[in-house]
Amino acid sequence: MSPAPISPFHHLLSQFFGYVSLLMSMIVTVPQIIENYNNKSGDSVSMTMLWIWMVADLLNFFGSVMQNIIFTAILQALYFVVTDGIIILQTYYYRFYYTDGKFNRLSADDVESAPQQTLISEGESSLDSVQPDSSLNKTSYGSIPSAQSPSGSGSVAQTFSMLRPLLITVAFFGLSALLYTYFPEKSDKITPSDYELQFWPQLFGYLSAILYAGSRIPQIIQNHRAKSCEGLSIMMFGFTLTSNIAYIISFFAESTDLDYIIPSLPWILGSAISPFLDLYIFYQFYIYS
Template sequence: MKLMPIEWNSENISGIAGSISIACWVIVFVPQIYENFHRKSAEGLSLMFVVLWLAGDVFNLVGAILQHLLPTMIILAAYYTLADIILLIQCIWYGTEEKVDPVHLSPANPMSESVLQDVFHEGEPLLYEEVIHHSNEPNEEYQTLDNNVEIVTENGSKRYFKDALIVTAVVFGGFLSWYISYCNDSHNSKPSEPDLTMNWLAQLFGYLSAILYLGSRIPQILLNFQRKSCEGISFLFFLFACLGNGAFILSVVIISLDSKYLLVNASWLIGSLGTLFMDFVIFIQFFAYGKGRLVSSNDFA
């Protein structure tokens, strides 16, 4: 493969954005699936959120097939559907209900390690691992309860650095994938005109998927608000969804702003723009609530 200088035209920028979008969507479900598996719990996820997202991906898959999109997009749509099914199985298998029993946190009861094991259920290992009596880590933050039990929270800067490293690797992987293809096809590539053929059945499925994608975020936002916590849901899960949608929107609009072209892609653009906005709301909840409130004896007095 001979390295080629990149010609920064709209088609190449669209290709780069599209490749980055695909890389984000390939990895998007992995953090949440791992989070659920590691915690042996799916309580942070709204079951309705997963069900609606699954329905949206099914309609997206059917629409992609009917609209004769690229084989890679059809394969990705099938992959999304499979990943949704895995999330749904986790929600059913582990359950999504709150498992914390506040009775053991009564001020009358000493908060011993055995009590903490009862309160922070075996299905929530991450919560329990954050509760210790002593720690010598200089980078950790502490909050001491009335009974001198110290709650250790993960250092924010370390977590953000780790997330930024993962995101950078995925984005670079998407760009590198496009660049390899660009170098191999640069001599044979010709500017391609966007397909403006309107398939009304495919459009119907596209709009249905957009509605379901938008509706899926509402139960999750309400659940986070009700719990005043984002504990149990992966920050990277929604971050990759935002990056994937943002890169996809760029890959579409950079090609053309012609009204007919935008109309053909309207359902997918509306779905991506809408879910991008809703995911920003969830990001606000992440920063407002964090991964969960530290337990205080006042909460159960």
């Protein structure tokens, strides 16, 4: 059975929250690419974790396309695949091919055994050197963004400053698309696509959700053993949480029809479980501080 037609208003609302989620993702992830370029270094990134995320993002993207879920969710999945690819290329290039412009012969084993460093250091410019013993930045998955101090706010303003032209551009095209959708030419209802359950898209979706959620567990264990959450960024944590919540709302804003929600469930759960784990990490930050 096909879901009931979707009103333009609900579609507009869904698109709005979807683009909010995407913009929050950019605020957290784009500065990392800039930082890698300016530092000419890939030592801050765990290649194992990056490849886990790449697999999860590819499963997420292909599953979302095959299941034909909402456009903004597909766009965000594509965004994460692209950013993962860029960071992986940067990391390999700066680790193995670039050391002050010369070929780097450091082995992969040596790199993986080296202490990991933070991606974004709040309290200092994202263009400055990275700090040791912190975790990676991801919006819909991965560890809580790290910082030099939990109360710092300098890098947030710097991030907004760097991303302002990009955010304005994305907002302009997003608003144009929303207005086009809001004023359909031939009908006051939007006919939904075929939301029937399909095995492979559902499998890809659930596998990606498991990988996303599982990537937080090592951080929780590490915090518990160290009895410390040094490096957590409250401000970036807020962006991460906002992105996940907006992502979930975008699905329910489109439609609450079960025939629509059930096929989208893997992607909803993928962003619903992670915030609970993030909140637990935030609780660790509170008790260990």
